[in-house]
Amino acid sequence: MTVTDDRPASVLGTRLLRREDPALLTGEAKYANDLNIPGALHLAVLRSPYAHAKILSVDVSAAAELPGVVAAYSGADLAGLWASPMPSAWAVTTDMKNPAHYPLASTKACYVGDGVACVLATSETIARDALELIDVQYEPLPAVVDLEDALSDRVVIHDELGTNSSYTWDLKIEGTEGQVAQAFADAAYTVSERFIQQRLIPMAMEPRAIVAVPQPFGGDMTLYSSTQIPHILKVMTALTLGIPEHQMRVVAPAVGGGFGSKLDVYAEELLCVALARKHKVPVRWNEERGENAVATIHGRGQIQYVELAADATGKLTAVRVRIVADMGGYQQLITAGIPILGAFLYAGVYDIPHAYDFSCTGVYTTLTPTDAYRGAGRPEATYAIERAMDVLADQMGIDPMDLRKRNFIAKEQFPYTAFTGLVYDSGDYLKAAELAAEMADYTGIRAKQTTQNVPGATKRIGIGQASYFEMCGLAPSRVLASLNYSAGGWESATVRVLPTNKVQVVSGTAPHGQGHETAWSMIVADRLGISPDDVDVLHSDTAIAPLGLDTYGSRSLPVGGVAIAMACDKVIDKAKKIAAHQLEANEDDLDFAGGSFTVKGSPDRTMPLAAIAFEAFTAHNLPDGLEPNLEAQVTYDPPNFSWPFGTHICTVEVDTETGNVEVLQYVAVDDCGNQVNPLIVEGQVHGGVVQGLAQALYEEAVYDTDGNLKNASLAEYLVPAASDVPNITLGHTITPSPTNPLGVKGIGEAGTIGAAPAVMNAVIDALSGLGVTDMPMPASPHNVWKAIQAAQGASK
Amino acid sequence: MMGSATGGSGSEGGSLVKISVTVNGTAHESDVEPRTLLVHYVREVLGLTGTNIGCDTSSCGACSVHLNGEAVKSCTVLAAQADGQSVTTIEGMATDGVMHPMQQAFMENHGLQCGYCTPGMVMAATSLLQENPNPTEEEVRIGLEGNLCRCTGYHNIVKSVLAAAAK
Numbered sequence: 001m002t003v004t005d006d007r008p009a010s011v012l013g014t015r016l017l018r019r020e021d022p023a024l025l026t027g028e029a030k031y032a033n034d035l036n037i038p039g040a041l042h043l044a045v046l047r048s049p050y051a052h053a054k055i056l057s058v059d060v061s062a063a064a065e066l067p068g069v070v071a072a073y074s075g076a077d078l079a080g081l082w083a084s085p086m087p088s089a090w091a092v093t094t095d096m097k098n099p100a101h102y103p104l105a106s107t108k109a110c111y112v113g114d115g116v117a118c119v120l121a122t123s124e125t126i127a128r129d130a131l132e133l134i135d136v137q138y139e140p141l142p143a144v145v146d147l148e149d150a151l152s153d154r155v156v157i158h159d160e161l162g163t164n165s166s167y168t169w170d171l172k173i174e175g176t177e178g179q180v181a182q183a184f185a186d187a188a189y190t191v192s193e194r195f196i197q198q199r200l201i202p203m204a205m206e207p208r209a210i211v212a213v214p215q216p217f218g219g220d221m222t223l224y225s226s227t228q229i230p231h232i233l234k235v236m237t238a239l240t241l242g243i244p245e246h247q248m249r250v251v252a253p254a255v256g257g258g259f260g261s262k263l264d265v266y267a268e269e270l271l272c273v274a275l276a277r278k279h280k281v282p283v284r285w286n287e288e289r290g291e292n293a294v295a296t297i298h299g300r301g302q303i304q305y306v307e308l309a310a311d312a313t314g315k316l317t318a319v320r321v322r323i324v325a326d327m328g329g330y331q332q333l334i335t336a337g338i339p340i341l342g343a344f345l346y347a348g349v350y351d352i353p354h355a356y357d358f359s360c361t362g363v364y365t366t367l368t369p370t371d372a373y374r375g376a377g378r379p380e381a382t383y384a385i386e387r388a389m390d391v392l393a394d395q396m397g398i399d400p401m402d403l404r405k406r407n408f409i410a411k412e413q414f415p416y417t418a419f420t421g422l423v424y425d426s427g428d429y430l431k432a433a434e435l436a437a438e439m440a441d442y443t444g445i446r447a448k449q450t451t452q453n454v455p456g457a458t459k460r461i462g463i464g465q466a467s468y469f470e471m472c473g474l475a476p477s478r479v480l481a482s483l484n485y486s487a488g489g490w491e492s493a494t495v496r497v498l499p500t501n502k503v504q505v506v507s508g509t510a511p512h513g514q515g516h517e518t519a520w521s522m523i524v525a526d527r528l529g530i531s532p533d534d535v536d537v538l539h540s541d542t543a544i545a546p547l548g549l550d551t552y553g554s555r556s557l558p559v560g561g562v563a564i565a566m567a568c569d570k571v572i573d574k575a576k577k578i579a580a581h582q583l584e585a586n587e588d589d590l591d592f593a594g595g596s597f598t599v600k601g602s603p604d605r606t607m608p609l610a611a612i613a614f615e616a617f618t619a620h621n622l623p624d625g626l627e628p629n630l631e632a633q634v635t636y637d638p639p640n641f642s643w644p645f646g647t648h649i650c651t652v653e654v655d656t657e658t659g660n661v662e663v664l665q666y667v668a669v670d671d672c673g674n675q676v677n678p679l680i681v682e683g684q685v686h687g688g689v690v691q692g693l694a695q696a697l698y699e700e701a702v703y704d705t706d707g708n709l710k711n712a713s714l715a716e717y718l719v720p721a722a723s724d725v726p727n728i729t730l731g732h733t734i735t736p737s738p739t740n741p742l743g744v745k746g747i748g749e750a751g752t753i754g755a756a757p758a759v760m761n762a763v764i765d766a767l768s769g770l771g772v773t774d775m776p777m778p779a780s781p782h783n784v785w786k787a788i789q790a791a792q793g794a795s796k
Numbered sequence: 797m798m799g800s801a802t803g804g805s806g807s808e809g810g811s812l813v814k815i816s817v818t819v820n821g822t823a824h825e826s827d828v829e830p831r832t833l834l835v836h837y838v839r840e841v842l843g844l845t846g847t848n849i850g851c852d853t854s855s856c857g858a859c860s861v862h863l864n865g866e867a868v869k870s871c872t873v874l875a876a877q878a879d880g881q882s883v884t885t886i887e888g889m890a891t892d893g894v895m896h897p898m899q900q901a902f903m904e905n906h907g908l909q910c911g912y913c914t915p916g917m918v919m920a921a922t923s924l925l926q927e928n929p930n931p932t933e934e935e936v937r938i939g940l941e942g943n944l945c946r947c948t949g950y951h952n953i954v955k956s957v958l959a960a961a962a963k
Contacts, residue, residue, distance in 0.1 A: 021903040024911025025895060025918065027886035034845035205850045205858060205912040205946045254846070256912030257946050289851040513910030513947050664829015679906045683952060685910065690949030714855035714944065721941040722950040727933070751949075 012526040015679040017115045018518045019532075029254040033137040033286050041070055042281035043272055046117040046134050047295065050365035051143035051707025052157060055107055055136060055194045055341060058117050068126035072119045072134065072277065075106030081274040083242030086330075087265050089232075089486045090337035092362070098165040099158040099364075101330040103267035103274070109138070109328030109337035110157055111368050112708055113294030115267050116458060120275060124286060143366045143707030147303050147324045157329070157364050164364045166327055167336060171343050171358035172214045173419055179355040180309075185320030187309035191392045196776050197302040199326065199701040202373050203719050204512075206256020207287035208296060209626030210269055212276035221277065225269055228258040229550040230510050232487065232541045236265045236333075237273055252540040255512035259691070260372030261296050262512065263552045264333045268295075293712035298701055299373020301326030302339060304382045306346065309355075314396050314403050318355035321384065325362045328369035335371045335484060336362050338383035341471070341553075342377030344420045348385035349429045349469045349645060350407035354419040366707045372552060374691055375749040378470045379756060386466040386757035387774070394434045394768065399446070401437060401763070404467050415738070424469070424643045425739045428671070432733050433467050435648040436669040439731050440649040454770050458656045461664070462766025465649050466757035472516035472746040473558035473642030491555070492547035495524060495571050497616035497630040501610035503528065503535045505567075508548015510540045510559035514748065515680045516556060520564055522676055523742070527568035527607060529595025547635065554642065554746025557676065562740045569741075570632035573610045581623040582615065583607055625777040642737060643679045644745040645671035648689070648754035654766040656788055659696055659781035661672035661763055668754060669731040672747040678732075681747050686728050688751020694720050695752075696759035697778050718778075767791070807815030815879040819844070826912070828875045834868075835859040837875035838885055846886040846915050850944070857943030860916035860923075861885050864901035867923030869916075869942070895930045898960045907956030911948035917943050921957045930961055 023029040044085035050369055058074035085100040104115045117134050142155045150157075150164045157164055184190060188202045211224040221243060230250040238245040255262065268285045276283040285293065302325045309318040325339040339360045347356060389407075393400035407417050408429040416424040437443075445463045461717050474480070477488035494506040505524050521535035538544050551560075572592055579597035580587040583605050589598045597612070599605040612630065619628035651665040668685055673683045689724060698718040702710045711717040718724075736743030756777065763779045764772055771791035775783050812827040819842060826841055838844045838861065848871060850858035859870045862884040870883075889896040898918050901907065908914040917940065924931065924939040931939065936957045937950070945953060 017903055018906065020911070021908060022895065024908055024914055025842070025886075025899040025902055026890050029911055030845065031848070031912065033849075135881050203946060205856065205910065205944065206848070207850070235871060256850075257910040259946070289853070289856075304830040470899065515909070520923065683906050683909055683948060686949035686951040687947045688949075690951075691946075713853045715853040719944050719946065721944060722937040722954060723934075723941040725950055726955075728951050748893075 007569070010526045010760050011522045011532055012582065012676055014677065016518060016522060016532065016677055018515045019521065020515055020517050031206055031209065031254045031256055032224050034209060035211055035253065037211050037213060037282045037284065041120045041122065042124040042127040043122070043268065043275065043278065043283055043285040044131050045115040045268060046131045046136070048112060048114045048116050050109055050138055050140050051112050052141040052602055053109050053138040054141065055105060055116060056139055057107060057137045059135040060117055062135070063119055063130040063316050066126065066130045068122045069130045070120045071094045072117065074117045074550050075102065075104030078104055078274065079106060081278065082240060084240055085271065085279065086267065087236045087240060087333060088331035090334040090484065092169045092336045092340050092484055093167045095793070096336060097161045097163065098331050099161055103270045106559070106776055111366050113368055114179055114329060118271060118583045120279065120283065139300060143705065145365060145367065145703050145705060145707050147326055147365065151324060151361065157366055162490055166364060168361045168364040171420070173354055173356060176354045180318045180357045181357045183309045188312035188316060189310040189314070189392060189395055189575050191308040191388050191395065193388050193391055193738050193774065195304040195306065195384055196301040197304065197388060198777055199301040199384065200299045200373055200695055200699050201293055201297055201701050201717055202259045202261035202296065203714070203717065203775040204257035204259055204261055205511055207289055207292040208262065208266065208268065209286045211282060211284040212272035213282045213373050214276045214280055218247065220247045221273055222250045222251060223269065223273055225260060226254055226255050227252050228255065228262040228510055228512055228552055228604050230540050230542055231508060231548040231550050233265055233269065237270065239531050240270055241274055248294050249543045258512045259374040260299065260376055260552060263372045264297055289714060290712050293717065294368050294709055297371035298328065299331050299370060300380060301370045302380055303742045304380065304384045306388050308388050308394060308708065309393055314392065314398060316350050316352045316407050319347045319352060320357040323360040325360055326370055327364050328367045329364065330369050332369040332371040335369055337483065338370065338372055338377045339380065340377065340483060342381030342423055344471060345378055345381040346385055347407055348382065349409060350466050351409045351413065354516050357420060366420045367703060374688065376553065376753045379692065380750065382466065382468045382753045383757045386762060388760045390764065391773065401433070401442060401465060404433060422471070423640060423712045425640055425737055426735045426736050427469065427643060427645050428733060429467060429645055430668045432645060432671055435733060436647040436649045437729050439669065439729060440651065440667040442649065445651055460654050460656060460766040461651065461669045461767065462654060462762040462764070463649065463651050463762025464765050466754045466761065467647045467648060468754045469643055469645035470750060471640060471641045471643065472554035472749060474553035474555045475641055476639060477637050487549065488637065489549065489559065490635050491549055491560040491563045492633065492635045493560065493567040494633040495564065495567040496633065497554055497571060497613040498610065499614050500582065501530065501534065501613045503530065504538055505535060505564055507560050508545055508550065509556040510548070510550040512551065514551065514556060514575060519557065519676045519680060520561065522628065523561055523564050526564055529593065530609070539749045554748040557744050558642040558737070559636060559638050559745050561744060562742055563634050565742055566636055567632045567634040570634060571630055574632065575609060575630060577623050577626055578612045579607045582621065599687065638740065640739045642745040644670065644672045644747060644750050646750060646754060648758040650758040650762040652759070652762040652766055654763060654784060656770065659785035661779050661784060665729065667729045667731065668751060669733065670747065670750050671733045671735050672750065673735060673737045673745040674743040676744065682730055684747045685730055686753040687748060689728050690720060690725050692724060692752040692755025693759050695777055696756045698724065700778055713726045717718060737781065813876045815876055817878045818882045820884055823859050830876055832875040833871050834873040834875050834878050835870035838870065840867065843887070844885050844887050845931060846917060848912050850912065855944065857920060858916040860919040860943065862919055862923060866919045889918065896922065897963050901956040901960035905952050905956040905959055907948065907952045913943060913945040917945065917953060921960065924957065925961055933958060
């Protein structure tokens with residue numbers, strides 16, 4: 001029997017149950033608001049009831065006198081606490097206009113929910129009660145709610161900027177000037193559409209919560225926050241408050257979902273830290289849901305003008321895009337860059353010549369700031385191209401699936417150098433589309449349509465497709481530099497083999513529901529030939545995991561997970577030196593498998609990692625010059641983005657009398673390369689699909705003309721319930737990424753990216769016989785009914 | 797039965813209410829403000845932070861507990877109304893360190909991701925199966941419509957509840 005025969009099958013790729021679950025299922029897990037911090041004062045923030053108003057005066061004296069209130073402050077009172085304005089880390093152009101933004105406004109409120117004063121009290125109830133005693137005199141100004149109205153500068157929100165336009169970012173492809181115009185001039189078919197990406201409220205189930213705890217001596221500060229980005233938050237808090245960075249520690253305890261909304265540096269985080277320093281006492285803040293709806297960032301918020309040119313066969317010859325993107329009242333952490341993350345994807349999964357013209361203008365409104373929301377720029381881009389493809393197919397009178405097949409980048413073309421210079425590392429778009437079509441019974445449903453969608457039918461069936469790819473795994477640092485992003489895209493991992501052969505892995509990723517502890521333990525177990533139960537995963541505390549760039553943009557596995565695998569390999573390299581020394585063999589003659597080194601051809605000359613770990617610890621008999629202990633750190637900067645892809649097909653039945661849309665079937669075929677844990681992959685797709693489907697059918701932040709959010713609660717903002725969504729049928733193809741040693745791609749955002757266009761294409765397909773060619777999201781009963789009425793009116 | 801009011805409650809100037817509530821099998825006697833919600837009582841007075849708060853409109857169900865064996869949103873019940881009653885929170889579901897079959901079913905079927913809605917979802921689901929031990933998929937979806945989840949798309953939650961019913 002050889003060692004190899006004994007080796008258990010790898011844990012990688014298995015449906016290992018999540019180690020995170022017991023604590024979450026039994027109520028033991030501690031979210032930030034669960035932390036018991038004796039003596040903490042409670043912060044409450046008074047928010048502007050006006051979308052746009054001058055602050056004439058703030059009188060906090062009555063609030064300060066309420067028993068239990070320790071202090072009350074206006075924005076002006078705290079102006080001396082800030083070393084710099086709140087951070088905006090992504091100036092997409094060198095001349096981007098960015099108004100100074102402080103945790104409390106002192107001269108002007110720029111959206112409903114903008115903080116204007118705050119209270120510190122001995123209980124949350126008292127703090128909130130005291131807010132009612134603060135007297136703020138406002139001079140209301142006209143609200144700016146509509147994006148094109150904002151662009152007109154009819155009302156300029158930030159006087160010092162002189163305009164509402166923050167930036168215009170163009171994607172210029174050198175040497176292709178004139179090609180786009182020529183392609184449109186020569187086109188057999190052209191499409192010109194205007195789509196609205198409605199504002200969405202992320203609505204993570206856990207509202208934000210924060211506790212800032214000053215250490216009794218020396219000025220150190222620990223910030224517990226419900227955040228996706230403890231590492232970035234640490235740096236930004238230090239810079240904004242003028243705290244030496246080494247004195248800031250940020251801990252993200254259990255975090256109840258983020259979806260991008262906790263990828264930010266928020267006013268309340270800075271207020272808690274600043275006031276904890278000032279009062280030398282812990283300060284905590286807990287967000288109520290109504291506050292969350294206005295004070296936590298929103299997503300999407302774009303007008304998209306999309307044009308396609310195609311030849312007589314439907315082959316795309318050019319894509320031209322102009323975006324107006326809603327920044328909201330201010331720039332938050334990466335607000336400006338969100339539409340730019342989609343800028344490269346408006347040609348979708350299609351092979352187009354170098355004829356691409358993209359321009360985006362970011363514009364301020366008097367609404368809650370926008371920022372990253374699941375997919376961040378890429379769902380918007382995918383929606384635009386995939387809806388436009390259906391419009392083109394309709395115009396040509398061919399099946400949209402057929403049109404896509406005529407345009408897919410072929411498997412043989414990978415690695416594919418796109419017009420942007422980006423290299424799509426791998427893909428087989430046709431295979432995923434064909435699998436999805438088969439699973440969805442595409443031809444069967446098309447046949448059913450001919451019998452069901454007859455003139456006068458009130459229950460009409462529709463089938464819609466979205467073939468997507470995405471650029472995720474953020475990201476090669478040099479590429480981020482070319483986009484003016486002010487950080488890198490690397491990730492750090494440390495793998496430490498303890499003397500008893502238990503392993504600690506320290507990761508710079510910051511999970512909030514993704515199951516990293518389980519997944520990372522599987523990668524280490526596979527690499528080192530040990531049980532995942534012997535691997536402890538440490539993360540989300542900058543004192544324990546000091547290096548990291550956190551979790552967003554489907555980056556954790558293709559960057560952070562790969563860093564872990566590479567750190568394991570580095571550990572094995574060192575262990576091999578010890579094994580060679582102890583076995584008196586040449587390093588080159590050693591094999592490592594199943595957690596043991598064995599001399600080639602001498603299966604009895606073997607040394608397990610467990611023994612090496614102890615040797616490394618005692619350091620009694622190490623090779624000359626080799627440091628004791630078995631630990632390796634890797635900082636991995638990915639050479640490329642990760643390029644997952646797939647095809648989603650949705651089948652709906654639309655009731656033309658009520659406007660109700662029922663999803664009959666949802667098929668998602670996704671390719672994220674090799675899967676570490678299919679159970680987790682499936683969960684990511686399920687959740688992502690429902691978030692995209694929710695944009696298509698249910699969700700929208702609705703504002704009145706005065707800039708008041710009319711659905712600022714979960715009673716009115718329609719996060720779907722179990723009864724609102726279908727079962728989801730999943731399929732996968734596996735095209736390993738050639739750019740990383742695990743062959744993995746991200747999967748966190750894919751579902752959301754595919755879902756909204758697939759659902760909307762299905763809804764419009766169902767109604768195409770009635771002359772409906774488009775409708776705004778969400779396809780609510782009201783919007784569906786209006787679209788039918790408009791089309792019917794037009795056809796009469 | 798409201799307890800007798802004694803003394804002030806600090807800044808609010810209201811009177812306190814004496815309640816006795818059995819929570820997870822343990823009897824507690826407490827003085828609470830009349831406006832105190834059951835969810836704040838279990839979280840802040842008893843320190844049982846497994847019950848989460850996700851909204852302020854009784855929409856999300858994250859705070860679901862059992863009141864006399866039936867699921868209620870604990871933000872819709874005053875602590876004073878629980879006087880003399882029996883409450884079970886998520887912390888009371890496991891027995892001797894062994895998870896309740898519903899908790900196990902959620903783990904086995906990946907019915908949770910961030911976990912924030914999970915305690916409420918487990919409490920609602922166990923109550924659902926008490927009323928309807930063999931629900932259809934549709935009955936599960938309708939039965940859980942008072943509990944929102946943002947991570948799972950509900951697919952695996954529904955699967956978990958059906959699996960628990962089949963146990």
